[in-house]
Amino acid sequence: MTHAFLIVVRILLVVLIGYWGYRLWTGMTSWTSRGVAAVFVGALAWQVIGGGL
């Protein structure tokens, strides 16, 4: 039960972070801003997927 719950929470977190990434990618024409956003979104997603969070 707990394990399944954590999997659902992680999937929801990845969806949320993916949505943030989409908003940041489409909200700016500056490639440097997109790059910065990609680094931090990637770090957060990696932590969620890799189990750091």
Added chain:
Amino acid sequence: MRGFMTLLWLEYRRSRVWGVALIGSLAFWAWGLNQVNVRDIAEQLGIRAVLLGIAAALGGLVLSFMIGRIRSETRQGQYQILLLTPPAGYVHVAVRYVFALVVAVPYFTGIGGLVWWIVGQTGLSLDAGTVAQLVLVCPLYAIGALLIPLLSWTLLLMIFVSAYRISGSGWIPGTVMVLGSPFVLRWYSDWLIHISYTLPGWRLFEGVRALIASTTWGAEIDTSGVTALVLPQEPLWGMFLLAVVMLVIAGRIWQEVEG
């Protein structure tokens, strides 16, 4: 160059109260240190070291707020000196940084001076080399390894957030950067710790043990644990490099959004 000097003058006009208040706060901390009248020397030094640690942390915080005041200023339209002649983003970033460092260096070397003062009150007479290490080397190392990257990060955060203002992304850019930064910093600092002492370390306070032993209270305590401090070079250069990269990125974002 003229644009740089004009913006530096503007930055001085805008932030001089912050700078003067911060450097003036050293008098308050000196007064606070003087109020510590505990007889036990180790305890006295401990309390005073905590007070100076708080002073250093507050200094970093105040400087971060000072350098990060971009949102309100962009709304007031202060960046345009003359119509259609906005200075380059890199110049804005450099000016803010130079002014913050001009305030930070006397503040943190002042804290080093206060450390020298409280050490002197214990009856320990330091030689010129040790005083220079205490008042100059240690504060400048702390500025290079901690404060410079902190100010760069603050500047990048504020410019990154401000750049997204027109797209209505709201709190998303700030949240993503604030939440993601600790992880990126941890990976980077793990790597810096891994490569530390690859280059020769800087040996500081080598003669302090003999100086402590020569005092009346030093003769009564065990000084075998007092050894020279060996500072690794890599964290300083690594964090300095990180700070420069963040500043260049901040300037580049400014150019791409405004240029």
